[in-house]
Amino acid sequence: MLARLAENLFWAGRYVERAEDTARMVDVTYHTLLESPFGEVGRTWDQLLDVLHLRSVWEERGLGPTSDVQAVVRFLVLDQENQGSIAAATARARENVRSVRELVSSELWEAVNGLHLELRSRDLDRDVAEQPSELLRLVRNASMAIYGVASETMPRDAGWRFLALGRLIERAEMTCRLIDVRYGQLDALRVPARRDVVVEDGGFHHWIAVLKSASAFEAYRRRYRASSNPVDVIEFLLLAHDLPRSVVYCLTSSMHQLEALSQGRPSRAVRLLGRTASSLQYRDVAELLDEDLHEFLEDVQQRIQQVAEAVADEFFRHQPPGAMHAIASS
């Protein structure tokens, strides 16, 4: 298929997922803070901006102190100039799907366009001021509906695989960030490095919020019963082979798509992704906690970005034979 169309589908998958995961993270942070002492507010949003790699953008824009909850939420949800905001991600997802309308079902286009139009028609300032939760839920549900429609209407050709690959890669990265934001925010309640240490204070409700934001709370309860240990939550979200939002699940599923796309050719993207996946697949959570978890998560994110670069080189940026020499000699 045309490289541009493949790239559009890949990015459509990424942007839809980015909007959804940003909504999940803003939601969990916002609601955690409703039950937190005032002094934590600014610091907590700072940490969220850090894990989303948006702190420098925020500061460049001169939007004031991060203790102004409405300003931060507005920045993350509806600021069109912030390329990482939900509104911007949604608009870019729409642009990408619009460019490939000939390849996707009309239902998929309608679902993506519908979210964009819904966001445009709402009084977002009021949503943010009064009840961001409803808006954030809408974004989350719409994103899941978009992927559901895609999944039910697209043939399993290369186009589908690029869309799925984009979504899975983005989600792997964002789930790392979701764990990291809570891990970082709660460093006062240090996560015990060992499973048999019980957290006595009330900090676990923060981890419940994380599970809920990953739609994984019920599944967690079924598997870990009444456990209130953050180590179990981290294990579940990072290493569960069967949880659709866990980092390992996203990486191994990405691997299936990428292997099918590269059709057995030697592929740098496959190698990089395979190494990243296996760095997690056979790990014990205790090992990870013995190291610096934050650094580990940052490292995984960096590797995922390298995979995305390799995918772009391998599939989207082919040059004529002569041009390769020109680049090599310049």
Place this chain on the structure above:
Amino acid sequence: MGILFDGYDQGPFFDEVFAADGSVRPHYTGVIGRLSTFSPAELQRREQIRDRIFRTQGITFTLADDEEGLERTFPMDLLPRVIPADEWDVIERGIVQRVTALNRFLEDLYVGEQAAIHDRVVPRWLVHTAEGFRREAFGIPVPHAARCLVSGVDLVRDADGTYRVLEDNLRNPSGVSYVLENRAAMTRVLPIAFAAERVRPVDHYGPMLLGALRSVAPPAAGDRPTAVILTPGVYNAAYFEHAFLARQMGIELVEGRDLVVEDHVVWMRSTSGIERVDVIYRRIDDDFLDPVVFRPDSMLGVPGLLSAARAGNVTIVNAVGNGVADDKAFYAFVPDLIRFYLGEEPVLPNVTTYLLWEDEQRAEVLGRLDELVVKPVGASGGYGLVIGPQASDAELAAVRAAIEHDPRGYIAQEVVGLSRHPTMVGDAFSGRHVDLRPFAISGEKVEVLPGGLTRVALREGSLVVNSSQGGGSKDTWVLEDAGAAGVAPGGGGGG
């Protein structure tokens, strides 16, 4: 004839359906007879079905100045336009003749001896001042001289019913997708209308176009040349058509950034590597085609494309520089070019046209501006048109000043009444002006798709049929020659 035609007023115009005495013309008796059995309510119900088909299939266009990028449909009237075989024969011969002559002229201009200029059939200065003239096209070869590979010659019918050529449209004529979609919709919405008629099909346009595109591939391309459609992208008004044609032909719809030129060869980027491109059916204007040669700010084109074409490694369709012959003053010289290159009399006449740099003609025109139509020579789509009988004094004064300032920039034409055709308006038929744009394809030979796009000026009294100016359309039927058809479908006797 049923209440649908109660109070139908033919007015002083040539009516496509009704003869002057009010009787139905013979080639319309079948379809009018069958449609007359419908109640207005039933026809309106069919209109709703039609609207749903067009909307859900996204058969739409967007207007350039519409900020929201709103998609509009180009409404198809339920009463088809019918052209009998003998009339079509004249149209077809006339268009083949005209396009052949224009191909010859353009080939001669850009890679030949310029015989028509040397022999003063058309003034050199006129060619060189035409907005669509491109010096950069000199020396670019086109196999079979098929420079106007797709043309959409606009025809109108005057008060006598004579078909006249209004414009040639040799750059990027659009609308053929509506011809095919109208036919497809018509067979679903009003299948009964077709009963026992022998309507010539149109759905072979895709293979016909692809065949012609392949036939103009550079000789080096081999047996299986790769052709692509180059679109400006999803925001272009005619994007639907670009995508539609790509689907009809099963070829890639590419944007400029999908192509790259290296050593005068054009390549297309795909996920599995790069692929050589031999023929580009571009739906991008000359100015945006290659930023190295034309507008350097163009993001739509492909740097180096023209040099690849000049090297004979790729064929650009339609050829660069065709716009010279779309100049509305140049148009006046086409009948002479037919005589010069083909030694034939034109089959289809022009509309009487005045050249305003000629002192006598200009004086006459300025004396009767309120009776004539004035057009800027470089515009298309009905933009900048001033219709004398409908213009205000201020508009006439403005156009007078414009002509005196730049006589080469305008032409004046006699107002052609434009034939009218009954068209559903509300719950009854009333007369609306129509034109006809048949599509001709040049490859090894010139062929015309039977029928074409009938455009309807939906506003009462309006003479402007362009889609950008609020027009509609009609499915257009060319009937088989009764003698040639043999046995009619359904077992009835032929001819």
